[in-house]
Amino acid sequence: MGxxxxxxxxxxPFELLLDQNTIARKVKELGKQITSDYTHEVPVLxxxxxxxxxxxxxLMRVIKLPLEIEFVSAASYRKGMRNSGDVVLGGASTIPLKxxxxxxxxxxxxxxxxxxxxxxxIKKLEPASVKIVTLxxxxxxHQSRLQLxxxxxxxxxxxxxxxxxxxxxRYRNLPFIGRxxxx
Numbered sequence: 001m002g003x004x005x006x007x008x009x010x011x012x013p014f015e016l017l018l019d020q021n022t023i024a025r026k027v028k029e030l031g032k033q034i035t036s037d038y039t040h041e042v043p044v045l046x047x048x049x050x051x052x053x054x055x056x057x058x059l060m061r062v063i064k065l066p067l068e069i070e071f072v073s074a075a076s077y078r079k080g081m082r083n084s085g086d087v088v089l090g091g092a093s094t095i096p097l098k099x100x101x102x103x104x105x106x107x108x109x110x111x112x113x114x115x116x117x118x119x120x121x122i123k124k125l126e127p128a129s130v131k132i133v134t135l136x137x138x139x140x141x142h143q144s145r146l147q148l149x150x151x152x153x154x155x156x157x158x159x160x161x162x163x164x165x166x167x168x169x170r171y172r173n174l175p176f177i178g179r180x181x182x183x
Contacts, residue, residue, distance in 0.1 A: 031062030051107030
């Protein structure tokens with residue numbers, strides 16, 4: 001178990017869930033599958049900010065195709081480890097998506113509300129296809145039926161940090177994924 005300073009007075013305890021090497025192997029597998037599935041296409045990777053940044057960066061480097069990237073911001077965790085229950089979207093795609101193959105890239109799919117909200121909005125733009133890519137999936141937390149087309153790892157309902165995922169905007173820079181433990 002490790003702990004990181006959250007404030008001068010509080011430590012955020014965590015346990016290692018996924019190390020760097022395990023994550024890197026899985027990202028390479030996902031990149032290889034996407035490369036195979038989109039041969040002769042130029043997919044658009046639509047990253048869901050901010051949790052996707054590290055995953056998307058590593059993923060796009062192992063996809064052996066020309067591609068484009070775009071971002072959308074979405075927030076449902078605005079005050080720490082509790083989901084606020086609503087999804088707030090920001091940003092709009094500057095890349096025309098009509099007739100394009102779009103891959104929504106998430107760091108973690110929890111309840112599924114965020115990805116379903118984005119999916120609904122993207123479909124209005126008439127893409128040729130839309131698929132969902134996530135590094136982490138929390139299937140026990142899903143509130144609706146979801147089709148996750150490319151999934152790295154299924155995990156429990158624990159709150160996780162690192163590899164782009166945060167707690168109040170902190171810990172995104174950890175090179176691994178840790179499971180926050182109750183103190």
